[in-house]
Amino acid sequence: MDKIVLVLSDIEVGDGSLTDDFIDDDAFCSFISSYLIHRYDHIPIEIVFNGDTFDFIKTGHNNLYPRYITDDISLKKLDLFAKAHPKFFAAVKKFLKKKKNSVIFICGNHDPDIMFNSVQKTLKKMLPGKVAFSGFYYKQGSVRIEHGSQLDLIFKVGKHSVITYNNKKILNLPFVTYIIFEHLMPIKKQYPLFERVSPKKLFLSKLKNLSRRFTVLNTKYFFKSLVKVIKNKEDPTYRLAGSYVRKMLMRMVNNHYDVAFDKMVRKFIKKTKGTEILIIGHSHKAREERIKDKFIINTGTWRDEYILSKYDNVIRAKSKHFAEVIITKNKIIGARLIRYKSANKSIDINVFGHFQ
Numbered sequence: 001m002d003k004i005v006l007v008l009s010d011i012e013v014g015d016g017s018l019t020d021d022f023i024d025d026d027a028f029c030s031f032i033s034s035y036l037i038h039r040y041d042h043i044p045i046e047i048v049f050n051g052d053t054f055d056f057i058k059t060g061h062n063n064l065y066p067r068y069i070t071d072d073i074s075l076k077k078l079d080l081f082a083k084a085h086p087k088f089f090a091a092v093k094k095f096l097k098k099k100k101n102s103v104i105f106i107c108g109n110h111d112p113d114i115m116f117n118s119v120q121k122t123l124k125k126m127l128p129g130k131v132a133f134s135g136f137y138y139k140q141g142s143v144r145i146e147h148g149s150q151l152d153l154i155f156k157v158g159k160h161s162v163i164t165y166n167n168k169k170i171l172n173l174p175f176v177t178y179i180i181f182e183h184l185m186p187i188k189k190q191y192p193l194f195e196r197v198s199p200k201k202l203f204l205s206k207l208k209n210l211s212r213r214f215t216v217l218n219t220k221y222f223f224k225s226l227v228k229v230i231k232n233k234e235d236p237t238y239r240l241a242g243s244y245v246r247k248m249l250m251r252m253v254n255n256h257y258d259v260a261f262d263k264m265v266r267k268f269i270k271k272t273k274g275t276e277i278l279i280i281g282h283s284h285k286a287r288e289e290r291i292k293d294k295f296i297i298n299t300g301t302w303r304d305e306y307i308l309s310k311y312d313n314v315i316r317a318k319s320k321h322f323a324e325v326i327i328t329k330n331k332i333i334g335a336r337l338i339r340y341k342s343a344n345k346s347i348d349i350n351v352f353g354h355f356q
């Protein structure tokens, strides 16, 4: 065996506040430890953090969500992550202490901040060893690893992720990120668990009053933001395409927040020559899918998330997953999705009773 590649996505390491959805540091540490045993002493292992590793979006800056993200702001958020999740950083450090091991960061829609040179430099200092940043995707022979948000129109980051505006270098974010900053974060602060439960449609059907409240809030926000878009025509952070507005409006009016992009992923792998295996994340739904001679692995999420059952009112904790790719003599000889049980407890829907 020449190399093992491990892929994890959507960990969303945050600032430790109510809106930080990553609470399973211990599961992550034990995952790392399982690859530090004697058996792997002579096998190079590469961990690919496939996007949304850090949650820069849902992390505030001095209790606010500034629209113009300079690298100063991103660095301060990174500092908050290190303070809130020392175990996470210590585990990666320990992994990298073995010279044969390496780490690669891919950009997702929650962590475009890693496109700033200063953020990359700081992360390299925090995690000494072989650390690289590969932009939006990473290729290893016939395996392509990418977060998935670039295939999702509303989360797609443009070609120029860092732009100059008012003499400052700022992140050029997809419009939905600004909606999260302005509109969804205040809601998330009020109902921190809501966003962690899926399917949203089923969940909202059981929480009728909350559903109505969201529709009112979303509609009000939509009209307010339309006025702002018109008023701020010259501002690059207010620029958006017509098709984008339509899609966003449909999602908000229908209270539809689940990312539906499996179709786009299938289309993408079919037309991408030289890619036999595509490893993605983003949708937070761990799954394997075979399409003729091609293979898609979605590595799910390491956030604290729950699934509401149709049959009883219990909200069950989701397991964590990762992909393991085995390479021998430059050939991929195996790729699989591995389930990593988390210690999260299930919850009764009545916990949300106060919403009614």
Ligand SMILES: [Mn+2]
Pocket (backbone or CB within 6 Å): 010, 051, 052, 108, 109, 110, 147, 149, 281, 282, 283
């Ligand atoms: Mn994502």
